[in-house]
Amino acid sequence: MKAVTAKKRLGQHFLIDLSIAKDIADTVDVCPGLPVLEVGPGMGVLTRFLLEKERPVKVVEIDEESVNYLCKTLPQLGEDNIIPDDFLKMRLDRLFGGEEFMLIGNYPYNISSQIFFKMLDYKEYIPYCSGMIQKEVGERLAAAPGTKAYGILTIFVQLWYDVEYLFTVHENVFSPPPKVKSAVVLMKRNERTCLECDEELFRKIVKATFNQRRKKMRNSIQQIVGKDSPLLSDEILDKRPEQLSIDDFIELTKKVERELA
Numbered sequence: 001m002k003a004v005t006a007k008k009r010l011g012q013h014f015l016i017d018l019s020i021a022k023d024i025a026d027t028v029d030v031c032p033g034l035p036v037l038e039v040g041p042g043m044g045v046l047t048r049f050l051l052e053k054e055r056p057v058k059v060v061e062i063d064e065e066s067v068n069y070l071c072k073t074l075p076q077l078g079e080d081n082i083i084p085d086d087f088l089k090m091r092l093d094r095l096f097g098g099e100e101f102m103l104i105g106n107y108p109y110n111i112s113s114q115i116f117f118k119m120l121d122y123k124e125y126i127p128y129c130s131g132m133i134q135k136e137v138g139e140r141l142a143a144a145p146g147t148k149a150y151g152i153l154t155i156f157v158q159l160w161y162d163v164e165y166l167f168t169v170h171e172n173v174f175s176p177p178p179k180v181k182s183a184v185v186l187m188k189r190n191e192r193t194c195l196e197c198d199e200e201l202f203r204k205i206v207k208a209t210f211n212q213r214r215k216k217m218r219n220s221i222q223q224i225v226g227k228d229s230p231l232l233s234d235e236i237l238d239k240r241p242e243q244l245s246i247d248d249f250i251e252l253t254k255k256v257e258r259e260l261a
Helices: 018-030 045-050 064-073 109-121 135-142 152-158 199-210 217-225 246-260
Strands: 036-039 057-060 102-105 128-134 161-169 182-189
Touching (some): 018 102, 018 128, 045 057, 045 102, 109 135, 128 135, 135 182, 152 161, 152 199, 217 246
Parallel strands (some): 102 128
């Protein structure tokens, strides 16, 4: 059957190296038996290896041409398990009868960050996530405080997941080849069950401070608590946001909460 045409508007770069596809599929071995949802299967190079695992597999694909290709070339997947939809608009809490599942994919580069923010919305159902993304995004996901890659995405994801950068993938294993290198990452839900602070305020503080990441924290926090707040004398506000750990941000949020009460 004729291959699917890669569409730039969908950020499609089809993986053609079977050994890498197998390595990505093998990341699901971290959670034996857990159902798998693959995002953006394209022509099914990763899907074929996932089907060898002993677990339910569903795929979600927005591209009609890819959906038709999968239906004809992967009958063992079953048409009922091919979901022709936009992942970013889906309800994920009913996919496997309300049970937990692992998220995986060779994720479309143009929406990879949005995919992980969607994952966070359904973190109670997604204890594991793995897959391939731009190298830059992979580095941001796994970054440590004090590094250039550490930022908003890092904090929001690492708040709930432990992130492991597995390996780098070069451009020549894709068709068409992207202009950047890629990374394969694995995320596991950590032991945090709730925040000890107001989560909405936490998000507001993280975004506000990193939007001025070259400035000391005091500049951003002043806009939240007011220029006359005693909190502005706190030594932590002499730092820049990338110098703070997640726990530091939680403690800062508590202080801001008390200040605003």
